[in-house]
Amino acid sequence: MAEILEVVMIVSFGASWPLNVLKSYRARTAKGKSLAFLCLILFGYVAGITSKLVNEAYMEAIGQKWYVLFFYVLNFIMVSADVVMYFRNRRLDRRREQAAE
Numbered sequence: 001m002a003e004i005l006e007v008v009m010i011v012s013f014g015a016s017w018p019l020n021v022l023k024s025y026r027a028r029t030a031k032g033k034s035l036a037f038l039c040l041i042l043f044g045y046v047a048g049i050t051s052k053l054v055n056e057a058y059m060e061a062i063g064q065k066w067y068v069l070f071f072y073v074l075n076f077i078m079v080s081a082d083v084v085m086y087f088r089n090r091r092l093d094r095r096r097e098q099a100a101e
Helices: 001-026 033-054 056-060 064-098
Strands: none
Touching: 001 064, 033 056, 033 064, 056 064
């Protein structure tokens, strides 16, 4: 039951990340984004992934419980994509500022 609730939490968090990445892509600006926040979220997902990998009971049952780790990794990838969008958009912001001078 604990794993199911954990998956519900991870899926709930993860459902927003693809939309956030798309919004970042379309916005073409880093204004309003916090790199520190994104890095903190990434750190949390690394901790969650690591906790699964060092949990002997989980690793023994990974054949049946692979989906928990899968969603952690998927969310990590989505947040990483948002970090990439942050740097892309920051570069676009700088170009616009230089063009305006």
